[in-house]
Amino acid sequence: MTAVGIDAVEIWTGNLKLDLPGTFAPQKGEDPEKYTKGLGLNASSFPDSYEDIVTMAANAAYRLMDRKGLEPDDIGRIDVATESAFDNSKPVSTYVAGCLEGVFDGDFHHANKGERKFACIAGTQSLDDAYNWIRAGRNRGRAALVIATDTALYARDDAGEATQGAGAVAMLISEDPSLVELSTHQGYGSADETDFLKPNQQFPSVDGKRSVQVYLARMREALMDYESVAGDIHPDDVRFVPFHTPFPGMVRKAGLLGYRYLTRDTAIEEELAEEIGRQPRLEAFDTEDAYHDAVREYTDALKGTDRYREWYAETIDPTLTISREVGNWYTGSVHVARASALKHALETGEDATGETLMVGSYGSGAQAEVHTETVQAGWTEEIGALNVDEQLDSRYDLSWAEYEEVHDVHNHEMDVEVEEFTAPESEFVFDGWGRMGERKYRFVE
Numbered sequence: 001m002t003a004v005g006i007d008a009v010e011i012w013t014g015n016l017k018l019d020l021p022g023t024f025a026p027q028k029g030e031d032p033e034k035y036t037k038g039l040g041l042n043a044s045s046f047p048d049s050y051e052d053i054v055t056m057a058a059n060a061a062y063r064l065m066d067r068k069g070l071e072p073d074d075i076g077r078i079d080v081a082t083e084s085a086f087d088n089s090k091p092v093s094t095y096v097a098g099c100l101e102g103v104f105d106g107d108f109h110h111a112n113k114g115e116r117k118f119a120c121i122a123g124t125q126s127l128d129d130a131y132n133w134i135r136a137g138r139n140r141g142r143a144a145l146v147i148a149t150d151t152a153l154y155a156r157d158d159a160g161e162a163t164q165g166a167g168a169v170a171m172l173i174s175e176d177p178s179l180v181e182l183s184t185h186q187g188y189g190s191a192d193e194t195d196f197l198k199p200n201q202q203f204p205s206v207d208g209k210r211s212v213q214v215y216l217a218r219m220r221e222a223l224m225d226y227e228s229v230a231g232d233i234h235p236d237d238v239r240f241v242p243f244h245t246p247f248p249g250m251v252r253k254a255g256l257l258g259y260r261y262l263t264r265d266t267a268i269e270e271e272l273a274e275e276i277g278r279q280p281r282l283e284a285f286d287t288e289d290a291y292h293d294a295v296r297e298y299t300d301a302l303k304g305t306d307r308y309r310e311w312y313a314e315t316i317d318p319t320l321t322i323s324r325e326v327g328n329w330y331t332g333s334v335h336v337a338r339a340s341a342l343k344h345a346l347e348t349g350e351d352a353t354g355e356t357l358m359v360g361s362y363g364s365g366a367q368a369e370v371h372t373e374t375v376q377a378g379w380t381e382e383i384g385a386l387n388v389d390e391q392l393d394s395r396y397d398l399s400w401a402e403y404e405e406v407h408d409v410h411n412h413e414m415d416v417e418v419e420e421f422t423a424p425e426s427e428f429v430f431d432g433w434g435r436m437g438e439r440k441y442r443f444v445e
């Protein structure tokens, strides 16, 4: 069977940044380490006044198509995943196609376009759609453009405000991919939950503490489901585990859950038993509460073992480097985590070809999905082409007063105008409103 997967990736960050320990913490009267150590975040990316989900998506896609020498005819499908859409009918992908048609020869008139919604997991679901379309033989030799784009803003003073972010990830899905092959097997953990939702409102209603528990519960189910179809995964067989990263502190918890799960009934569990005992088994307890208390105790002890710390440092920590500087990009977050891990491998001179990634996606509402990916021979060229470090370095560092203005500019209920903080260059920008309330865009040379 021909390999299908991600051929290329590009990342586009919002052009502004908010320094969490330096600017946010003093205003909130909090210890800066709550953000840097607790949540694991140094900064959030924000969109400048001329940026939105369309400009960021189009800019990521433009970089990708330009670099790969693609023309619109090469693309048979454009799927945009977002939970920040501003229109209940017209999909963001049509705007993105319109932008790209302004700079490339040809058009996307014969490409299927759509928009995927299921909180943050929609980015991964769009990969599935592209994968299935290619596998079904409906692609006529063409590739799919999948773009995850979000302005992850929370209401001012919401606990989630510290985890905001804005950016887009564009991915090209094709046969014989250069970056990673996607596994056919997938595992799901899905339930009707109300942890985070936006009932026809821009900013989310969030039960933050509960959302953390729901993430872990669904992820555990997805792992179980994955192993039930693909067979047991041994921790030594997995090079990196990119998880959905609303903030790195969440992934610290997911990493522990994953390791506990993967080492159960393995020689590693037995070796660790000398130090911290064996993992609790439900059948050994009279009540579920007692079992959960024992699991918590075991997990706390596991966190302190050298064996776990080494695994975390090698397998999980490299996935978090970019996230620490940008915050939550919702649909794009897990795809940023994959890129971050492979960037680490490139920078440390590792030969990752043939290695396995176990990818854990999550969307509130709620659903987790686990699949594996095999790193392909072209990964060094693809990851080496990312300019994410330069993008992050050139963001404009907002003062507190400027942050408040920027938040208002992007608040759909407010009508505020602010001078742009950065000068756009070789990128798409928002250019005002059309007669039917549509958004207009232009490319700035």
Ligand code: HMG
Residues within 6 Å of the ligand: 031, 032, 033, 034, 035, 037, 038, 039, 083, 118, 119, 120, 121, 159, 160, 161, 162, 163, 196, 206, 207, 208, 209, 211, 212, 215, 244, 245, 246, 247, 249, 250, 328, 330, 362, 363, 364
């Ligand atoms: P909070 O109340 O601001 O923070 O809310 P906290 O008091 O829980 O502290 C956070 C961590 O910092 C804790 O670590 C503290 O101990 C630690 P933990 O105990 O959890 O390991 N801490 C410190 N560490 C060092 N030095 C200090 C210090 N002070 C505290 N001085 C909360 C945190 C996550 C609830 C909030 O940020 C929030 O509501 N976020 C939004 C919701 C969210 O991101 N949920 C994640 C799971 S759901 C998800 O991922 C889906 C999502 O992406 C949406 C979608 O799918 O569309 C959100």
